[in-house]
Amino acid sequence: MIRAIALDDEPPALRVLAHFCQQVDFIDLQKTFTRTDEALKYLEQFPVDLLFLDINMPSMSGIDFYKVIGSTSANESQPLMVIFTTAYAEFAVEGFTLNAVDYLLKPFTFDRFLQAANKAADLYRWQQRSDKASEAYLYVRADYSLHKIALADILFIEGLDDYVKIHLRTDKDGRNQASVPRPLVARMTLKVMMERLPNHEFCRVHRSYIVPLTRIEAIRNKTILVAGHEIPIGSSYEADLLNRLGQ
Structure with missing residues (x-):
């Protein structure tokens, strides 16, 4: 089971993500956040495997937030997986330079969400099969x-x-x-x-x-x-x- 949280300053967007996560059996969305400081505090205590992260937020951009948290994952030998979500397509390339699993452009359908979720699942399985080495x-x-x-x-x-x-x-x-x-x-x-x-x-x-x-x-x-x-x-x-x- 992939442990996940979601961070977005828009509650309706979080409700959509929560609803979609409930429809797949391999993602456990443990909590959602509208504030970066609360999400950061949670991750310090409860590392997860996957982060759904909005890019355009008022206090700190999702890209800056991801740079701050680094590799705060449930598995210390593997980096935290991230799926960026935003309404602005121009952030896509920058997102992928941070090893993003995928990039969901709002508004996205369940099928598009499922495609991104499956990518995360494939990567998670690949990580689990690895020899835990720090580099491939x-x-x-x-x-x-x-x-x-x-x-x-x-x-x-x-x-x-x-x-x-x-x-x-x-x-x-x-x-x-x-x-x-x-x-x-x-x-x-x-x-x-x-x-x-x-x-x-x-x-x-x-x-x-x-x-x-x-x-x-x-x-x-x-x-x-x-x-x-x-x-x-x-x-x-x-x-x-x-x-x-x-x-």
Whole structure:
């Protein structure tokens, strides 16, 4: 059972969320709040797994609130899941940079709510199956070696016929981390690579590109900006990407 609370300065919106949560059997909405200070005090005493969070609130924005609470979750080894709710679509990309599970644009239907809830359930199950490590890794064979790559280090993945080029971040001073080459080129198709990645974190956006959702900085004119790189959005992948971003 996923333990959850909801924070929204509009009581009618909280009533809708409470009603929807009652219709699924895997979310226990323990409490609702209209004030950020009360929600923060509650979380300090009773950590939960999932937070339904409005963005546009008078005293503190939902995004700022989420940054304040950090990883206050029932499972200390896993970050608190958040589903942002708001009437303003322009906050979607910023929300996803904070590892949001989903983004519900008001007014949303039960079907749209259920889609977001199922994403949270999938992530929750994946977290429970994990080995409780603080960071997830991917093992890739390249240059006659088996390389251990932190998923958090991946900027984007580029497909080159039967090869993939994994673009990785570097240390703040520009040096490569450990012994993994930057970028790393491995003999593998993009389709196989996508099957090895957690679906809730990575999205195929073009026949030649996969991007981590949390690395998306902006989207403009069917182009994604990731760490100074411009990545095209393929027409057959655009709908799925926008759906993943709650659009």
